[in-house]
Amino acid sequence: MDTLLQSALDNLISPMVLFFALGVVAGWLKSDLAIPEPISKGLALYLMLAIGFKGGVELASNGLGGTVVAAMALALALSFSMPLLAYALLRAATRLDVPNAAAVAAHYGSVSVVTFVAATGFLGYRSISYEGSVVAMLALMETPAIVTGLLLARRGMSEAAGNRAPLLSADVTREVILSSSVVLLIGSLLIGWMTGKDGMTVMAPAIVDPFKAVLAVFLLDMGLLVGRRLRDFRAVGWSLVAFGLYMPLLGAMVGLITAKAIGLSLGGMTLVAVLAASASYIVVPAAMRISLPQANPAIYVPLSLAVTFPFNLIVGIPLYYAAAQWIAGM
Amino acid sequence: MDTLLQSALDNLISPMVLFFALGVVAGWLKSDLAIPEPISKGLALYLMLAIGFKGGVELASNGLGGTVVAAMALALALSFSMPLLAYALLRAATRLDVPNAAAVAAHYGSVSVVTFVAATGFLGYRSISYEGSVVAMLALMETPAIVTGLLLARRGMSEAAGNRAPLLSADVTREVILSSSVVLLIGSLLIGWMTGKDGMTVMAPAIVDPFKAVLAVFLLDMGLLVGRRLRDFRAVGWSLVAFGLYMPLLGAMVGLITAKAIGLSLGGMTLVAVLAASASYIVVPAAMRISLPQANPAIYVPLSLAVTFPFNLIVGIPLYYAAAQWIAGM
Amino acid sequence: MDTLLQSALDNLISPMVLFFALGVVAGWLKSDLAIPEPISKGLALYLMLAIGFKGGVELASNGLGGTVVAAMALALALSFSMPLLAYALLRAATRLDVPNAAAVAAHYGSVSVVTFVAATGFLGYRSISYEGSVVAMLALMETPAIVTGLLLARRGMSEAAGNRAPLLSADVTREVILSSSVVLLIGSLLIGWMTGKDGMTVMAPAIVDPFKAVLAVFLLDMGLLVGRRLRDFRAVGWSLVAFGLYMPLLGAMVGLITAKAIGLSLGGMTLVAVLAASASYIVVPAAMRISLPQANPAIYVPLSLAVTFPFNLIVGIPLYYAAAQWIAGM
Amino acid sequence: MVQLYRKKRIEITVEAARARAIIEMIESVGAKGYTLVSEVSGKGNRGVRNDAHLSDVFRNVMIIVIAAEEIASRIIEQSPGLLENYAGIVVVSDVEVIRDEHF
Amino acid sequence: MVQLYRKKRIEITVEAARARAIIEMIESVGAKGYTLVSEVSGKGNRGVRNDAHLSDVFRNVMIIVIAAEEIASRIIEQSPGLLENYAGIVVVSDVEVIRDEHF
Amino acid sequence: MVQLYRKKRIEITVEAARARAIIEMIESVGAKGYTLVSEVSGKGNRGVRNDAHLSDVFRNVMIIVIAAEEIASRIIEQSPGLLENYAGIVVVSDVEVIRDEHF
C-alpha cells in the first residue's frame, strides 16, 4: 500500500497532471495555444463513450448484483441531498444572495465527468479495478441536483415580490435528462453491457489503448480553460474560494462513508468520493442560465472550474484514494 | 455457414448497429447529443481513406486480373442504368412529378459509402475477404447516375414550356467527378496499391486496428442525423417510403446476379449487392440542388437517409450476404 | 548505406509523400476535398505534442550533455543570422523592396515544423536516431528570425519619410514567444523529459504507433493548401521562386557544417540541415502581418508554402540526408 | 424593374441560452422567418462573452428578422421582458426587400 | 474630418448551393467586393435550414455587398431570376462608407 | 410602448490580424460594447480572403459597434489610420435600439 505522499507525488508527475499544468500556465500567460473547440468537444465525447462502454462490459462480466441497485439509489440520494448541505454553508459562510447560493449549491450536488475519468486513470496506474455500477452513478448524479437547486432558489426568492419564481420547465427537464453526457454515458454503458467481451475486442484498440493519452491531451485543454479564468477569482471572492476547497472534502467524506456502507470496493469507494467531491461546470451552468438567470455565471463557473476542479485533480484524487484505503482497511 | 437469422441477429447486436440505434433514439428524442460537424466530416474522410487504402493494398497483392476491368465496367453500367429502373417504378407507383422522380432515381443509381463501409465491417467479423476492385467500383458508381437522372428530368420537362431545362454544366461535372469522396477513395486506392505491404505497415496502426470502433462512432452520428429526420416522413409519403424499401431489394438482386456473372467472390458479391442497393445522400443531393433545383430536397434526402440507409444497415446487409452465400453455393 | 537516388526514390513512394502529392493534385484541380480546419489544426497540435514528448523522453534517457547547450546556442545563432544572408540575396537577386525583402528573410531564418516532422519520419523509416536536443532547437529557431527581419526593415525604411517604422511591440513579442507551437513543443519536451520511460508507456499508443499515418494525413492537407496556391506563382515571380529553391540549399549547407561542428549524430545533422533549410509559413506570416503590414502576404506565404516546403519535402530531405552521410563519413 | 418593399430589420444579439425563447417569441408574433448566426462573441454590460467551450453559457448568437412594421413592433414590445436578466441587445433598422411574399 | 460616401448595402441570405452563382453575378455587374458569412442557419418559406452535416443542401450563407446605387440596382434586377427555385432573400439598406476607392 | 433610441451601427470588416487594434480603439473612444463575427471571408481590393488554415493572415472578422452619434464619429475618425496597409472596410448606418443604458 503506497503512502499518501507517495501517491500524491506519483499523481503530480503523471503526464495527465503535467499536461494540465502546462495548459494552466499557457492559459494564464495568454498563449494562443488552443485546442479547436470541435476537437475538445470530440475528446469529451470520446472519454464519456469509453468510460461508459468499459463500465458496461464490467457490469456484463460481474453481473448485476444487489449493489447495482443500491449504487443507483445512493447516486440519486447524494445528488438530491448534497445541494442542501452546500446551500446551508454558502448562506452561512459567504455573502451570496439566494439565487446565487442556490445555483452554486446545484453545481456541487452534480458531478464533473472529467474529474471522474481522471480518477479512473489514477486507479488504472495502480491497476485497481472498480465496479461498473459506479459509471451508472456518474450518469445518474448529473441532473437531480438541479431540481434541488431550483427548489431552494424558489423557496428563498418567493418572498421577494415581482421575482419570476424560477421554474423547471418541461423543456428544461427534458434537456437536462437527455443532455449529451447522460445519454452517451448510459447508452455506451448499455451497449458495453449488451456486447460484453466481444464488443470490447472491437472497441479496445480505440477506447482502451490510447485512453490515457487522450485524457492527458484533454486535460491540457482543461488547463487552458482554467488558466484563462484564473483572473476571474476577484469576481468570486475569498470566502467563496474557500468554499470551493472545503466543500469537496466534505462531499468526499460523505461519499466514502456511504460507498463503504453499500459495500463498494476500494476503487468504487474512491470514485464515489470523487463524484461527491466534484462539481459540474457544463450541464448545471447551462441549466441554471436558462432556469435561474438571476444567478451570475461569472460566479459559479469559475468557482467550479477554476477552484474545485484543479483541487480535486491534483490534491483530491490521491487524498480520497488514501482515505478509501484507510477506511477499507478498517 | 451461419443461417440468415443467426447473422441478422449477430449484426443487430454488433456495437456498430447498437451505436447507430443509440443515435436514432437520441436524435428522435431531441437530445442535444451531437458529434461536432468537423469531427464527423473527419471520421467520414478517415473511413474513405482507410477503405480505399486497404482496397489498394489488396489489389497490389492479388494483382490486376481481368475481373478488375470487368468490375469497373459493371460499376459504370449499374450506376448509369439503375436510375432508369428506379424512374420507371417511381412514375408508375408514386405521385412524384418528373423532376422529383428523376432526382430520386439518380440517388438510387449512386451509392452510400457508409453502407459499403458498414458491410465491409460485417464481412470483417466473419473474416470474409473481398476483391480490392470492389472498392474501385464504389468510387466509380458515385457519379454516373447523376447524368442519367438529369437526362431523365430533361426529357420529361422539355415539354413543359418555360422550364429551364436542367443542364449538367461543365462546372457541376467537374465538381461531381472531383468530389471529395471520389478523389479520396481513388487516391487512397492508388497509394495503397503503389505502397503495398510496406505502406500498410505504416498505416495499419491508424487505419486497421481502430477501424471498427471509428465506424461505430460514425454510425452513432449517422443515427443522430436519421433520428432527427424521422419526423420528415410525412413530407415523403408512404408510397415513396415503400419504394425506399423495395428498391434496395431489386438493386441488390441485380447486383448479386451481375457480380456472380463476372465471377466475384462471396465477399465481392455481397458488397456489389450493397452498392446496388444503397442510395447516395451526400454527393447526389448536392448535385441535384445545383442542377435540378425544381426537385425538392425535403423528399430525396429523408428517403435516402432515413428510409433506405437504416434498412440496408440493419436488414439489408445480412440479407444480401445470405443471398450471396446461397448463389455462391449454386 | 543507401545511395542518394535510392533514398530519394524510397522517399518519393512513401505514403507520406504520396498523400502530399494527392493533396497537391486535388487542390490544383479545385476538388472539394478538404480536411475540416479544426481537424487539421488538431493534427498539427498532435504532431507537435508527439515530437516534443519523444524528444523529451530521448533527452531523459541520454541525459543533458554539453551538446544540449551547444545545440541551443546554435539554434539561436542560426535563426538570428540566416535572415541577413537571405536579405542580402533578395536585395541583390530580386526586385523586392525593403519591407518585402525583410519579411521574406525572416521566414527563412525561422523554421517549418511540418518539414522537421516529415524529416523525423524519413529518418524513422531508416531507424536512424537523433538527439532530443534537436527538438529543442526546433522550438528555439521559430522566433528570433522575426526580430532580425524587423530590424532589417526598420533600417531600410527609416530613410523613406512618413513611414511608421515597424516596431516589435511588447504584445507581439509576447505573442510570438508564447505562440502555440513554441509553447506546445517546449511543454511536451519538458513533460517527456520529466516522465521519461513511464510517461512514454502511457503516451505511446497514441503518439508513437499511429504517428506516421497521422503525418501522412496531415501532409494530404498540406498538399491541398499547396495545390490551391500553385496559381499564386505569378504574383511571386521567377527570380523569387528561384530564391525559394536555392536558399534552402544554402541554409542546409550552413546547418550541416555547424551541426557537425557541435558534434551531432547523423540524424541530428540531417535535422539541423532541415531546420536551416525550411521556412516558416504560420508563425512568421502572422507576426509580419501585425508588425510589418507594408509587406505583402501574397508574396511571402506562397513562396514559403508552395515553393520551399514542397522542395524540402520531396527533394531536400533525402538530399540533406545524403550530404549528412557524406560529411559524417569524412 | 424589380419591385422593392419597405420592411424592418431587427438584429438581436443575445446569449445562446436565451436564443430559443427569443425565436419562439418571433414566430409567435407572426414573423415568417428568421436568420441565425451562431458563434458570435462580443462585449457589453455583462462583460466579455467568447467562450464556446463550456456549454452555451458564454456564447452569443445573432438573430436577424425581416418583418413588416407591425410585426416588428410586436417583437420590439416583447423583447425587454425576455431579455431581463440576460445579456442581449435589439437593433432595428429600415430596409427594403424583394419577393414580398416571403415576409 | 473623414469623408463618408453614400452606398447601398445588400444582404443576401441564400442556400449554400446557390452562393457561387450569386457571387459570380455580383462580380459580373461590377461590384468591387463582397463579404461572405458561411454557416448561417434560419427559417423561411422553404422551412428550417440548419443541417451542415449533409453537404450544403440544408445550409445557408449570407453574402453582403456594399455598392453604389447603380451597381446595387443591377444586383437587385438579377436576383429574382437567380433565386427562382432556391431558398433566399435579398435585403437592401442605405449606408455610408469611408475609403470610397474600395467600392 | 417600448422606447427606441437612435444610434449609429458601424460594421467593420477587417483582416483578423488587425482586429485587436480596432477593438482597442473602439473601447478607447468610449463605446460600451461590440460584437465580433469571426470566420468571415470575402473579396476586395486586396483580393480574395478565405483561408483560415494558415494563421489569421487570410482571414477576416466582422466587428459591429452600436454607439451614439458622437462616439461613432470618433470611431470613424480613427479608422482610416488603423486600416492603412490593411484589408478592411467601414460601413455606417442609422439604427434604433431598446435599453439605451447599454450604449
Ligand SMILES: Nc1ncnc2c1ncn2[C@@H]1O[C@H](COP(=O)(O)O)[C@@H](O)[C@H]1O
Ligand atoms: N454597443 C454595442 N455594440 C455592439 N454590440 C453590442 C454592444 N453592446 C452589447 N453588444 C452585444 O450584445 C451582447 C450582450 O450585451 P450586454 O447585454 O450589454 O452584455 C454583447 O456580448 C455583445 O455581443
Ligand SMILES: Nc1ncnc2c1ncn2[C@@H]1O[C@H](COP(=O)(O)O)[C@@H](O)[C@H]1O
Ligand atoms: N423574414 C425573414 N427574416 C430573416 N431571415 C429570413 C426571413 N425569411 C427567410 N429568411 C432567411 O432566408 C432563408 C431562405 O428563405 P426562404 O427562401 O423563405 O426559405 C431562410 O433559411 C432564412 O435564413
Ligand SMILES: Nc1ncnc2c1ncn2[C@@H]1O[C@H](COP(=O)(O)O)[C@@H](O)[C@H]1O
Ligand atoms: N464592396 C464590398 N462589399 C462587401 N464587402 C467588402 C467590399 N469590399 C471589401 N469588402 C470586405 O472587406 C474586406 C477587405 O476589403 P479590402 O480592403 O478592399 O481588401 C474584404 O475581404 C471583404 O470581406
Ligand code: NA
Ligand atoms: Na458533487
Ligand code: NA
Ligand atoms: Na445504388
Ligand code: NA
Ligand atoms: Na530556416
